Amino acid sequence: MKRVHWSHIGHVREALRALTAHGRSGGFACDFSAWHAEVAELKRRYAMNYDRASPLIQPNYVIEEINRHTRGAAIITTGVGQHQMWAAQYCDFTAPRLWLTSGSMGTMGFGLPAAIGAQIAQPQRLVIDIDGDSSIRMNIGELETVTTYDLPVKVVVLNNFGDGMVKQWQKLFFKGRLSASDRSLHKKDFVKAAQADGFRYAMRLEHKADVPRVIADFLAFQGPAFLEVMIDPDAGVYPMVGPGQSYEEMITGEFIPSRHKVDIKTPGPSEMF
Amino acid sequence: MSDTVIQPRPLGHPLAGQRMSGARMIMQVLADEGVTAIFGYSGGAILPTYDAVFLYNEQAARAGEPQIPLIVPANEQGAGFMAAGYARASGRVGVCLVTSGPGATNTVTPVRDCMADSVPIVVISGQVSTAAIGTDAFQEAPVPTMMGAVAKHIFLVTDPTKLERTMRTAFEIARSGRPGPVVVDVPKDVQNWEGEFRGEGLLPIPGFRRRLQELEQAALEGQAAGHFFAMLGESSRPLIYAGGGVINGNAATALSEFATSFGVPVVTTLMGIGSLDTTHALALRMLGMHGAAFANYAVDDCDFLIAVGARFDDRVAGVPAKFARNARRIAHLDVDRAEVN
Numbered sequence: 001m002k003r004v005h006w007s008h009i010g011h012v013r014e015a016l017r018a019l020t021a022h023g024r025s026g027g028f029a030c031d032f033s034a035w036h037a038e039v040a041e042l043k044r045r046y047a048m049n050y051d052r053a054s055p056l057i058q059p060n061y062v063i064e065e066i067n068r069h070t071r072g073a074a075i076i077t078t079g080v081g082q083h084q085m086w087a088a089q090y091c092d093f094t095a096p097r098l099w100l101t102s103g104s105m106g107t108m109g110f111g112l113p114a115a116i117g118a119q120i121a122q123p124q125r126l127v128i129d130i131d132g133d134s135s136i137r138m139n140i141g142e143l144e145t146v147t148t149y150d151l152p153v154k155v156v157v158l159n160n161f162g163d164g165m166v167k168q169w170q171k172l173f174f175k176g177r178l179s180a181s182d183r184s185l186h187k188k189d190f191v192k193a194a195q196a197d198g199f200r201y202a203m204r205l206e207h208k209a210d211v212p213r214v215i216a217d218f219l220a221f222q223g224p225a226f227l228e229v230m231i232d233p234d235a236g237v238y239p240m241v242g243p244g245q246s247y248e249e250m251i252t253g254e255f256i257p258s259r260h261k262v263d264i265k266t267p268g269p270s271e272m273f
Numbered sequence: 274m275s276d277t278v279i280q281p282r283p284l285g286h287p288l289a290g291q292r293m294s295g296a297r298m299i300m301q302v303l304a305d306e307g308v309t310a311i312f313g314y315s316g317g318a319i320l321p322t323y324d325a326v327f328l329y330n331e332q333a334a335r336a337g338e339p340q341i342p343l344i345v346p347a348n349e350q351g352a353g354f355m356a357a358g359y360a361r362a363s364g365r366v367g368v369c370l371v372t373s374g375p376g377a378t379n380t381v382t383p384v385r386d387c388m389a390d391s392v393p394i395v396v397i398s399g400q401v402s403t404a405a406i407g408t409d410a411f412q413e414a415p416v417p418t419m420m421g422a423v424a425k426h427i428f429l430v431t432d433p434t435k436l437e438r439t440m441r442t443a444f445e446i447a448r449s450g451r452p453g454p455v456v457v458d459v460p461k462d463v464q465n466w467e468g469e470f471r472g473e474g475l476l477p478i479p480g481f482r483r484r485l486q487e488l489e490q491a492a493l494e495g496q497a498a499g500h501f502f503a504m505l506g507e508s509s510r511p512l513i514y515a516g517g518g519v520i521n522g523n524a525a526t527a528l529s530e531f532a533t534s535f536g537v538p539v540v541t542t543l544m545g546i547g548s549l550d551t552t553h554a555l556a557l558r559m560l561g562m563h564g565a566a567f568a569n570y571a572v573d574d575c576d577f578l579i580a581v582g583a584r585f586d587d588r589v590a591g592v593p594a595k596f597a598r599n600a601r602r603i604a605h606l607d608v609d610r611a612e613v614n
Contacts, residue, residue, distance in 0.1 A: 002590060004580070006501055007604065010491030012528075013522050016530070016531045019531060028535060035509060035510045038574065072550070072552060089565065092550075098547055102386050103390050105382075105385055110354055113351040113354035114354050116358065141346075141347030142348075240563060245592065246592050247573050250566065259570065
């Protein structure tokens with residue numbers, strides 16, 4: 001919470017319309033071009049980026065490829081965790097109500113059923129559930145619901161063998177002790193699970209060179225489609241403003257420059273997840 | 274313009290005056306509210322209403338009218354999130370129809386999720402018969418107590434003559450003001466009761482409607498707008514911080530027009546994504562814990578922060594004192610008084 005100098009309580013649509021009308025009729029004109037140039041420079045210099053040279057499949061690359069096809073017009077749903085943040089960072093959205101995610105509660109398992117509901121509401125839209133291997137397991141029974149109603153939902157599972165966001169925090173703040181977050185010993189075969197639930201398109205993507213072709217085929221498939229992508233299990237979500245830190249102390253990772261030199265600080269015992 | 278415009282008298286509901294079961298009334302109100310799909314899982318205490326869905330669709334098929342499909346999940350949590358996905362993608366109220374006990378407890382998570390993200394859904398849960406409530410009957414759970422803590426509003430219908438109005442009121446509450454989830458808990462004997470369908474009418478909820486009316490009447494006055502533009506005129510680095518309230522309040526077009534009219538760049542929260550086309554030159558994408566570096570640096574640099582339908586939560590303003598530290602002024606537009614200051 002923050003003290004504010006000016007506030008208006010009411011419907012934001014009407015308030016914004018009133019402000020726009022007031023500013024236009026009063027001939028409000030202010031030259032913000034210097035600020036626009038600063039903003040453009042910030043966007044250029046601190047652009048989103050990741051390890052493009054890695055031989056492993058980077059999740060950011062997979063989402064960039066999906067975005068190249070959807071051009072910001074698809075409905076994207078997610079579970080909760082790293083894949084949710086990568087999708088938020090790398091997908092474009094040209095309109096409201098295309099990005100469906102469990103924001104405040106952060107409920108793992110949201111993505112698949114939300115995609116089903118969205119496809120029922122918007123039968124003409126491309127609906128993609130960008131999910132994680134742990135999130136999707138929470139409501140994986142709904143794979144069968146997709147095929148029962150023959151909904152053309154596209155399900156992508158970015159598999160990094162575990163609770164990726166939990167692992168990221170454990171690496172940063174718990175000296176790498178991966179308590180109950182690593183699932184590399186699991187024997188789960190997601191492709192077989194999808195096939196068992198009636199998915200005629202169910203593929204596993206394991207090689208970086210195949211990413212563009214497989215993503216194109218997957219999105220073009222008419223009907224329910226399932227794609228498991230074996231991503232770099234150590235990929236992290238950057239930037240990251242650690243708990244209890246200010247934006248100046250943001251960690252941008254190896255591939256995005258930072259304008260401040262920052263040290264990773266262990267959060268205090270009462271800091272939030 | 275004349276102030277004596279004669280409003281045409283609304284035609285009565287074609288079914289007004291008919292005797293029907295409570296279950297049929299539930300279904301009829303869903304149809305009247307424009308529901309195009311129901312998400313749910315059946316069970317003993319909701320069977321009369323499942324039968325009413327079947328009969329409604331049978332009748333619609335015969336008449337060549339659109340049916341209202343019932344989409345069945347693997348688990349009621351799925352049904353709740355399907356209703357939420359339907360609501361988020363369309364702006365319409367999502368409907369979830371579940372049985373008592375485990376059916377209702379399995380929907381607690383999506384109801385809380387919808388409350389936290391301001392998503393309008395109506396959950397109709399069957400309840401054990403009124404005479405059995407409180408006896409630890411088969412598949413009984415204390416739905417009003419449980420859901421009361423997480424929903425925007427909860428009704429337990431014990432007087433069947435109020436069922437029809439309760440159903441309509443549930444939709445009104447779910448979609449108005451700051452949207453949210455409403456739970457209607459309907460004992461089996463209330464579903465099986467027969468009475469006269471009125472085809473109109475709401476419950477009296479004077480406090481809620483007065484607050485809604487205050488919101489409707491809260492026009493932004495010229496003086497306030499003037500003050501706002503004085504602040505904008507004094508700033509050189511203004512920035513809009515748009516949240517989920519822009520999406521839920523169907524204000525994205527209005528926000529885009531405002532931002533482009535005056536050249537104000539926009540950062541959004543996770544829930545505000547889509548407020549402005551992310552490919553627009555003024556769009557600075559997401560701020561916060563995992564926001565874009567350029568978005569967060571722009572927040573650090575701005576001298577006038579305009580929060581719209583956003584709430585300075587811990588993922589965005591983890592350290593409130595250091596958030597937007599160079600902003601000499603902050604403005605806030607929101608539908609919910611509780612989120613300001």
